[in-house]
Amino acid sequence: MLGSTLLGTAQNKVAADKIIAAVGKSRIILSSELETEVMRQKQEHPEFTDSMRCALLQQMMMRKLLIEQAERDSVMVSPEEVDANLENRMRYYLRLYGSKERLEQDAGKTIYQIKEDFREPIAEQMIAEKMQGSLMNNVKVTPAEVRSFYDKQPKDSLPYFPATVEMGQIVIDPAVSPELDAYARQKLEDIRNQIVKDGKSFETMAGLYSDDNSGRDNGGDLGGSSRRADFVPEFAAAAFRLQNGEISPIVKTRFGYHIIQMVSRQGEEAHLRHILIRPERSSADYKTALNKLDSVRALLIAGTIKFPEAVAKYSTDESAKMSGGMVQDASTGATRLEVDKLEPAMALMIDSLTPGMYSQPQIFTKESGDRSTRIVFMRSRTEPHKANLVDDYAQIQGVALMQKKQEEMETWFQKKLPSYYIRIAPEFRSCPGMAAWGQKSPQ
Numbered sequence: 001m002l003g004s005t006l007l008g009t010a011q012n013k014v015a016a017d018k019i020i021a022a023v024g025k026s027r028i029i030l031s032s033e034l035e036t037e038v039m040r041q042k043q044e045h046p047e048f049t050d051s052m053r054c055a056l057l058q059q060m061m062m063r064k065l066l067i068e069q070a071e072r073d074s075v076m077v078s079p080e081e082v083d084a085n086l087e088n089r090m091r092y093y094l095r096l097y098g099s100k101e102r103l104e105q106d107a108g109k110t111i112y113q114i115k116e117d118f119r120e121p122i123a124e125q126m127i128a129e130k131m132q133g134s135l136m137n138n139v140k141v142t143p144a145e146v147r148s149f150y151d152k153q154p155k156d157s158l159p160y161f162p163a164t165v166e167m168g169q170i171v172i173d174p175a176v177s178p179e180l181d182a183y184a185r186q187k188l189e190d191i192r193n194q195i196v197k198d199g200k201s202f203e204t205m206a207g208l209y210s211d212d213n214s215g216r217d218n219g220g221d222l223g224g225s226s227r228r229a230d231f232v233p234e235f236a237a238a239a240f241r242l243q244n245g246e247i248s249p250i251v252k253t254r255f256g257y258h259i260i261q262m263v264s265r266q267g268e269e270a271h272l273r274h275i276l277i278r279p280e281r282s283s284a285d286y287k288t289a290l291n292k293l294d295s296v297r298a299l300l301i302a303g304t305i306k307f308p309e310a311v312a313k314y315s316t317d318e319s320a321k322m323s324g325g326m327v328q329d330a331s332t333g334a335t336r337l338e339v340d341k342l343e344p345a346m347a348l349m350i351d352s353l354t355p356g357m358y359s360q361p362q363i364f365t366k367e368s369g370d371r372s373t374r375i376v377f378m379r380s381r382t383e384p385h386k387a388n389l390v391d392d393y394a395q396i397q398g399v400a401l402m403q404k405k406q407e408e409m410e411t412w413f414q415k416k417l418p419s420y421y422i423r424i425a426p427e428f429r430s431c432p433g434m435a436a437w438g439q440k441s442p443q
Contacts (some may be wrong), residue, residue, distance in 0.1 A: 009049040016183075023055060023064035023421040034060065053396060054431030061437065063096050063128040065413075068420065069132040070114045077126045086115050087227065094223045111225055132409070139408050149400035150389055157367050158387045161395075163339040166348060166379040168325040170310055171317040172293055173372045182277035188250055188257045191275060196247060202261050202273055211256065212276040220261070220273035229269055235260070239272055255368075278370065286363055289373040293361035297375050302357055307377055326379070336380075346376060353378040 203219025242262035311325030
């Protein structure tokens with residue numbers, strides 16, 4: 001899959017190097033590049049058809065135009081910004097494939113070669129996005145423009161929104177008793193001795209005993225190339241002191257107790273394995289946490305403390321403090337969530353909570369598989385409805401702003417295009433919309 005899409009550009013340039021479009025004197029688009037993008041679109045969007053090839057070419061031409069304008073306006077991205085984007089991209093694919101070895105096998109290239117193939121197209125994409133951002137940075141919509149946009153929409157074409165909620169939670173992880181904490185540490189010490197002294201396989205012991213569900217099936221493998229910033233400080237400090245093949249002493253983090261194996265290292269990147277043992281909690285530990293939450297709930301109901309303050313003061317979930325305890329969509333960061341996308345345990349509370357209410361303290365299971373305790377707060381709720389300015393102003397404002405930016409870009413395009421050299425291969429000149437580009441060489 002990866003070799004036919006992400007890495008296809010470099011491979012196809014050798015086989016097919018016909019120039020199908022040029023923007024400016026040096027920005028060209030090859031037929032191979034278009035076909036690679038077509039393949040990617042078909043894999044990511046099943047509804048993509050060959051008839052959309054023309055529109056795709058125009059998008060690629062617009063990107064080249066923005067890059068040319070960026071050069072004129074001295075809009076640049078630094079090598080460090082490109083490197084950071086590359087690292088994020090590689091981490092995504094390493095997680096997708098499970099290991100560096102599987103990624104390299106499928107691509108037929110080393111990680112270094114994959115990064116080099118990506119570097120130029122990613123840099124171009126970042127420059128184009130930065131240029132467009134600078135052009136559209138000051139485009140805003142007023143409330144009057146939002147209302148005008150809404151009033152112009154045919155009422156029978158307004159979208160139908162599902163039920164949504166805004167919900168927050170205060171999470172308190174139960175403290176671990178000293179006895180169970182000591183038991184977990186000793187268990188991991190025994191595992192480490194079996195590996196270091198008795199010669200047992202690290203991967204086998206990870207598969208048998210590790211409490212890290214995501215890595216256990218891969219022998220504790222943490223996904224190939226990793227950097228210090230990928231880990232909590234205690235873990236990173238211990239891991240990056242290791243030599244190849246070495247196994248760390250026991251390391252304690254907020255997740256539990258770890259031993260770490262350094263598989264290989266190149267500079268600030270390392271291939272690591274680990275075994276995690278989480279101390280178990282007793283029923284008394286959970287009862288103590290639930291009692292504390294009950295006290296926090298009483299303060300909230302009495303109005304003695306506001307919800308965001310209670311999150312900051314009592315929650316043990318550090319990431320939740322950034323959002324004031326509100327549950328967020330993982331991909332967008334939005335706090336308004338569709339009911340059918342809530343985790344099952346939270347979805348069950350919908351009928352028992354009304355806006356402004358707090359749930360009873362409860363035990364629940366986190367995404368990591370750990371059991372913890374929480375109270376849930378319902379801030380707001382909407383029923384299924386057609387789009388309207390009262391419930392959906394933010395969404396309508398976003399669409400209105402997008403339309404205004406598109407209009408502004410079209411105006412900018414028409415103004416700037418005459419100053420650019422444009423060349424289009426004959427087979428694409430009859431494409432719908434291509435006439436707007438013309439084919440000119442400015443004097």
